[in-house]
Amino acid sequence: MHYSVIIPVYNRPDEIEELLKSLTEQTYKDFDVLVIEDGSSDTCEEIVNSYSEKLEIQYFFKENSGQGFSRNYGFERAGGDYFVVFDSDCLIPPHYFQVVDQFLQKNPVDCWGGPDRAHPSFTLLQKAINYSMTSFLTTGGIRGKKNRIGTFHPRSFNMGISREVFEQTGGYKITRMGEDIEFSIRILRSGFKSSFVEDAYVFHKRRTSLLQFYKQLHFFGRARVNVNSMFPGEIKAVHLFPFLFLAGLAISFPLSFSGLPLFSALIFLYPLYAFLLFADAFFKEKNVQVAFLATIAGFIQLTAYGAGFITEFFNRSLQKR
DSSP states (O other): OOEEEEEEESSOHHHHHHHHHHHTTOSOOOEEEEEEEESOSSOOHHHHHTTTTTSOEEEEEEOOOOHHHHHHHHHHHOOSSEEEEEOTTEEOOTTHHHHHHHHHHHSOOSEEEOOEEOOTTSOHHHHHHHHHHHOGGGTOSOOOSSOEEESOOOOTTEEEEEHHHHHHHOSOSOSSSSHHHHHHHHHHHTTOOEEEOTTOOEEEOOOSSHHHHHHHHHHHHHHHHHHHHHSTTOOOHHHHHHHHHHHHHHHHHHHGGGOOHHHHHHHHHHHHHHHHHHHHHHHHHOOHHHHHHHHHHHHHHHHHHHHHHHHHHHHHHHHHO
């Protein structure tokens, strides 16, 4: 099978360089690459052209419309049997397409996704953020430890769809505020099967500062409410945990001085949670600095998501009034 890789990019030429280099190292070679420059001022055309003899690659420049519609732009021009979407801040391990192709030969699904991991070259902060985004303790990342077929919702940093999926669904209908969640829901509601492919992982850099990380997770919280407005019932219990975490954090400190046993006990839950995060991160990363930063990132993830969630919820409630 032939795969077309779709990469939207906005002002990140250095990331594209690393991503394209990783694609040249694939053991499975039957794929082409489409780089969609989304109205960048700092373009990557020169870098893309430098790979013209190493990859079957095309470069397109378009006006800025956001990553969802930029992916559609690539889908419309792709020639593969399957379309594979990567974010520009990903590195792809050499076995990726080999694993995917072998999986699809045995399990001909219409849509798949895989997990993300931290590359050894990542900074301590990038490793800490990766831990936070993929840890069970923060409700983050992809859940599941084995290949499964069913209702898995892939995310656009590491996602593949068949040509038929695009032709039937029309691709992304929104370009921001949860566009990948919305697209995944429509794919499944159209009757297509999805699968989580455990070994089809990518190395995802995510954000390079805690402030950027906060802003991103705040946006994710807002996006979940936005998606629920289109598909009522898509807010599950797990999505309420960050809000409850934030609410508990906000009331526990002032009320802990009230003398009431319940609130006095509540304040001790957060240090306990911090200890669990630190211990788990240290066990997995074997680095004290990463574990310390991961604990901070975990608290930022939950508070930022919770704040974005409640902000968007109230904004929409006020708009209805």
